[in-house]
Amino acid sequence: MSPSDGARSGRRGGIPEATVARLPVYLRVLGALADGGVPTISSDALAAAAGVGSAKLRKDLSHLGSYGTRGVGYDVEYLVYQISRALGLTQHYCVAIIGVGNLGHALANYAGFATRGFEVAALIDADTRLVGQRVAGMEIRHLDDLEEIVATHGVSIGVIATPAAAAQEVCDRLVACGVTSVLNFAPTVLSVPDTVDVRKVDLSIELQILAFHEQRKAAGGGRTPGAAVPDDVRSAAVSA
Amino acid sequence: MSPSDGARSGRRGGIPEATVARLPVYLRVLGALADGGVPTISSDALAAAAGVGSAKLRKDLSHLGSYGTRGVGYDVEYLVYQISRALGLTQHYCVAIIGVGNLGHALANYAGFATRGFEVAALIDADTRLVGQRVAGMEIRHLDDLEEIVATHGVSIGVIATPAAAAQEVCDRLVACGVTSVLNFAPTVLSVPDTVDVRKVDLSIELQILAFHEQRKAAGGGRTPGAAVPDDVRSAAVSA
DNA sequence: AGCGCTTTGTGCACCCGTTCACAAGCGGCG
DNA sequence: CGCCGCTTGTGAACGGGTGCACAAAGCGCT
Numbered sequence: 293m294s295p296s297d298g299a300r301s302g303r304r305g306g307i308p309e310a311t312v313a314r315l316p317v318y319l320r321v322l323g324a325l326a327d328g329g330v331p332t333i334s335s336d337a338l339a340a341a342a343g344v345g346s347a348k349l350r351k352d353l354s355h356l357g358s359y360g361t362r363g364v365g366y367d368v369e370y371l372v373y374q375i376s377r378a379l380g381l382t383q384h385y386c387v388a389i390i391g392v393g394n395l396g397h398a399l400a401n402y403a404g405f406a407t408r409g410f411e412v413a414a415l416i417d418a419d420t421r422l423v424g425q426r427v428a429g430m431e432i433r434h435l436d437d438l439e440e441i442v443a444t445h446g447v448s449i450g451v452i453a454t455p456a457a458a459a460q461e462v463c464d465r466l467v468a469c470g471v472t473s474v475l476n477f478a479p480t481v482l483s484v485p486d487t488v489d490v491r492k493v494d495l496s497i498e499l500q501i502l503a504f505h506e507q508r509k510a511a512g513g514g515r516t517p518g519a520a521v522p523d524d525v526r527s528a529a530v531s532a
Numbered sequence: 533m534s535p536s537d538g539a540r541s542g543r544r545g546g547i548p549e550a551t552v553a554r555l556p557v558y559l560r561v562l563g564a565l566a567d568g569g570v571p572t573i574s575s576d577a578l579a580a581a582a583g584v585g586s587a588k589l590r591k592d593l594s595h596l597g598s599y600g601t602r603g604v605g606y607d608v609e610y611l612v613y614q615i616s617r618a619l620g621l622t623q624h625y626c627v628a629i630i631g632v633g634n635l636g637h638a639l640a641n642y643a644g645f646a647t648r649g650f651e652v653a654a655l656i657d658a659d660t661r662l663v664g665q666r667v668a669g670m671e672i673r674h675l676d677d678l679e680e681i682v683a684t685h686g687v688s689i690g691v692i693a694t695p696a697a698a699a700q701e702v703c704d705r706l707v708a709c710g711v712t713s714v715l716n717f718a719p720t721v722l723s724v725p726d727t728v729d730v731r732k733v734d735l736s737i738e739l740q741i742l743a744f745h746e747q748r749k750a751a752g753g754g755r756t757p758g759a760a761v762p763d764d765v766r767s768a769a770v771s772a
Numbered sequence: 773a774g775c776g777c778t779t780t781g782t783g784c785a786c787c788c789g790t791t792c793a794c795a796a797g798c799g800g801c802g
Numbered sequence: 803c804g805c806c807g808c809t810t811g812t813g814a815a816c817g818g819g820t821g822c823a824c825a826a827a828g829c830g831c832t
Contacts, residue, residue: 316734317721320736343723379743380746381740383743385746393638397638398634402635402735404734404735404736407736410743448746449739449742475735475739481557481582489745491738491741493738495644496556496645497553497556497557498731498733499625499645499689500621501552501556502689502715503623503625503649503713504547504618504620506625506688506713507619508620
């Protein structure tokens with residue numbers, strides 16, 4: 293242990309990564325419950341709705357404080373607020389999408405962005421034929437203006453939806469502008485300074501992981517000695 | 533742990549999840565190297581290109597066997613083959629995309645699918661106005677025909693790109709058809725039997741995770757223009 | 773008011789994954 | 803032909819995450 297370690301577990305920075313990755317799921321479920329007029333919910337019910345174990349859920353929530361009433365459950369609206377605050381969603385984030393191909397189009401129109409305090413501030417592409425066109429009510433700007441756009445709008449998160457070949461350069465320019473969070477859809481490994489967070493979404497990788505399990509299941513149909521097909525194969529939920 | 537029998541079994545089922553999630557990354561990097569005519573590569577170089585530690589990479593590869601020559605490195609083409617085989621990519625998989633909205637469009641045109649033995653066999657939507665249109669050289673079929681399409685094409689992987697409200701029903705029908713692998717882009721928790729693998733890709737969740745780290749960075753350091761490394765700011769870059 | 777039922781919050785043990793460090797193995801060079 | 807340097811493969815320590823089981827703590831009913 294390192295007691296001198298600055299990680300004060302009671303604080304926001306002390307929330308484990310695995311928990312942070314699940315909080316948005318809880319948030320969505322709770323939002324639906326709130327819309328349905330449900331006032332409170334137990335950890336068991338919420339865990340079932342979120343697809344996790346109830347113990348895990350309670351431990352997750354305990355990391356942000358002791359909100360919740362024993363014998364009753366959690367106040368839905370209050371919990372929504374607390375999770376939102378813990379995730380930093382009470383702030384406003386400006387997002388720039390670079391690369392307005394098929395995927396960029398889809399992202400620009402994705403409703404899930406706006407619903408949680410994220411604002412798509414700009415669409416950027418290198419193709420001059422696209423520049424000036426309007427997508428999702430927004431005008432596409434040219435890649436040359438990236439630095440200016442980031443500065444003007446105060447972009448804090450960059451979404452890279454370019455071809456793989458352009459991704460690293462775009463990323464470098466974003467980082468040079470001061471952007472410290474990048475969501476990368478290009479099938480490439482981005483190298484960034486460790487002050488920058490990069491999350492990756494790769495459709496091809498997801499499919500290959502599924503293929504592995506598919507093949508494993510198919511192999512189990514015949515003969516496999518030892519632990520043939522463990523049925524602990526729970527539906528996994530992974531991202532990044 | 534399997535020194536004696538290790539050579540024969542290959543242990544496909546014994547590959548840890550975390551390793552499986554990284555193998556596609558190695559595969560992509562190796563593919564690029566092979567195209568570049570590189571004959572062999574060391575674990576250090578490959579690890580750097582894949583954005584992981586070299587020890588981790590070696591341990592990952594060791595799970596599929598002892599391919600690799602000490603003092604030299606790995607034969608690129610041979611390793612490509614071995615990883616492909618371990619992932620089950622030597623087989624052919626038929627993919628059906630359900631929901632041809634913005635995202636479904638992007639997925640249908642995504643080149644990364646075809647490059648690894650995945651074939652988009654069908655595009656399916658519930659909107660009769662879309663049915664019959666051609667996207668990415670393929671005709672959109674109606675949701676009513678889902679069962680028939682799955683059976684005819686031997687679809688083994690279903691990709692759900694529908695609105696959240698329709699996702700569970702579509703998923704249930706896929707499962708009923710015998711599909712055991714689902715890639716879900718809808719922002720919902722799908723409940724499936726344990727025999728079915730579900731992987732989830734949620735753009736909104738990724739953004740919220742980034743927001744958390746963004747907020748943490750902002751709160752922690754105040755203003756530190758210099759790249760002075762603070763206490764324990766471990767912004768570990770990518771995670772599968 | 774007190775009692776018992778319900779549900780939270782958490783200490784603990786286990787397991788998976790990561791990292792370190794090093795012996796084993798292979799090729800090349802003298 | 804034997805030695806040396808390089809790289810793999812892996813045993814072992816470490817840390818984080820998960821699940822169990824239970825004590826603490828409200829609420830409603832009597």
